[in-house]
Amino acid sequence: MSHAPQIKVPATYMRGGTSKGVFFRLQDMPKDAQVPGAARDAFLMRVIGSPDPYGKQTDGMGAATSSTSKTVILSKSTRPDHDIDYLFGQVSIDKPFIDWTGNCGNLSSAVGPFAISNGLIDPSRIPQNGTCTVRVWQANIGKTIIAHVPMTNGAVQETGDFELDGVTFPAAEVQLEFMDPAADEEGAGGSMFPTGNLIDDLEVPGVGTLKATMINAGIPTIFVDAAAVGFTGTELQDDINSDSEKLAMFEKIRAYGALRMGLIQHLDEAAKRQHTPKVAFVAKPTDYVSSSGKLVAASDVNVLVRALSMGKLHHAMMGTVAVSISAAAAIPGTTVNLAAGGGKRDAVRFGHPSGALRVGAEAALIDGEWKVTKAIMSRSARVLMEGWVRVPHYV
Template identity: 80%
Template sequence: MPHVPQIRIPATYMRGGTSKGVFFRLTDLPEAAQVPGEARDRLLLRVIGSPDPYGKQIDGMGGATSSTSKTVIVARSNQPDHDVDYLFGQVSIDTAFVDWSGNCGNLSSAVGSFAVSAGLVDPARVPQNGICTVRIWQANISKTIIAHVPITEGEVQETGDFELDGVTFPAAEVQIEFMDPADEGEGEGGGSMFPTGNLVDDLEVPGVGTLNATMINAGIPTIFVNAEDIGYTGTELQDAINSDPKALTMFETIRAYGALRMGLIQHLEEAAKRQHTPKIAFVAKPADYRSSSGKSVAASDVDLLVRALSMGKLHHAMMGTAAVAIGTAAAIPGTLVSLAAGGRARDAVRFGHPSGTLRVGAEATQVDGEWQVKKAVMSRSARVLMEGWVRVPGDAF
């Protein structure tokens, strides 16, 4: 019986923040996959090992969680004053679907390092020792990200003593700036950070009730609700949510009605095809709890508690883009995030998540009645885990 041989494609497997993904240079992809479309999606699905009805992604590079079912494509930028273009694809685990609707904030921290190592940044801009400022155009959402990549002896420095809750081992610190993070594209607010025009809305969710909700477009479209309004404390770990099918259905229902209210979808059933955005999160005032690693987090360690879901499951730590939304909302008095953090204006916030704590900074100003945030800042780390080639059957795309 004739068979189709496998082909190999240059790729790098990287951790960025609390996520992992397969990174490609655009020009290394097969020609048919160098442009958006079915061939690209089918290729990335096969690389990651989806769709997998077993939910394990055994026959691919995915790790069977939303944090590890990710792909990145990087190219030299045609945008003025940018080094590279960065495109993120969130690969569904059990369905044949790649979601291109948003960014991954965690993997953003690896893009600068990958770009330097892959020769995509002008060598004249890479110091022998010091910090290389990589100007990244985030192509999914048309935003600028600045990555401050440490360089030692002309090479990207990956090892160090920076510790990040949710990541087992320390590494080199990479500071990331999300410039002008408010979404300008979608929603009935016509480009407003708050697409409904309100800091808090009454969101009617059939079968759940009417919930107070802050719906914000910053970093990634996010719906925040109060933990106590849906029967939680904000100290929950993954098993408390992910092992409860009724809870997951409730959160997806809230997310779908929030997406409709934000103008991200026109019909409720469209939410199933837009799994990556918006995110759904719940907030609470500070409280003592024990993180997933067994580390004690005291109420005095944080300004508030946040738990967020990604691709239908509670995230083990916090999505980087959702952290941008948290920092932005915390900087604006009157949002549910700000109220949970004490209600005062602040330019940085430390929040508790299932794996520990994270600090994110953002400065908000009001101009002609509209809230604006020039940038949000956080520190992450990144590391190459493996590099070489991925292999896929030649007829996979």
């Protein structure tokens, strides 16, 4: 019996912010995988090593966490005033599907550097030294991201002294602007607050009625008060992820919130939409020790935030949720804003399990409705490995 060799596909393994994933140019992917559908999903799942009932992704590029089970597809953009189209796929670890419903804010910081280094940007727009501005069309949510990528001697600068809590080593700073970040999710009507309220009474059977801010900015997110669900806002991963009952509670909150936001029509649809919405809990500042052992003083932050991704507490903070935090903090009367002390603000520094992060947002009340025109944050990115990824021919 003969066996066909594996196929190999050009790919780059990159860290972006506190996530990492496998990056592809659309033109390099197998022909059947260049278009949306079952063939694309099967190819990307096999690359990552999913579905894996053992939950380890040993036979793939994933690393068994939501932060490391990610794929990115990039191509030159056909849209006016954009350089590249960016499509993100969140690969489920133990189930056979990829969630295409949202963006990854962390990996957004690696999109510009990859595009520059892989011939997707017009060379006339790339400076020898300084900053290259990359105009990104985020195809999952239909939004624009502007990445400011540092350049040295004609190449993307990756090393530097920018430190990001949740990432062990310093690197070069990549500044990101998320333009008009209210997510255009189906059923959300394009409104930043799909229920029309800054705070809702969210009834969750078996949990209670929670004061919740449900916002579409960066990514649809449900914010509740930490105390209302029995927490302080200082929790680390093991405090949540080792308790199946707590995780089940948050999944129930997420499902009922998704229904209230119009993102799903029936509760059972939430299980097939793991990437969105996110659920997070907030608290007023207090001292705590981060996962790295560093003290985060109450005086160093405005608010504490913990967020769950793909059913687990995130080790730091998803970039898209950081956009949601910045937007909600900028608008007086949301749960995030109230926990941060109230009032109008154009920036907030929040504490997360790995440390702290500062994000900014420009918000305005227009015709009686709050609008966020831009959210701003800094991340870093680095190529970890490049060459070919291999998958069995039958995929």
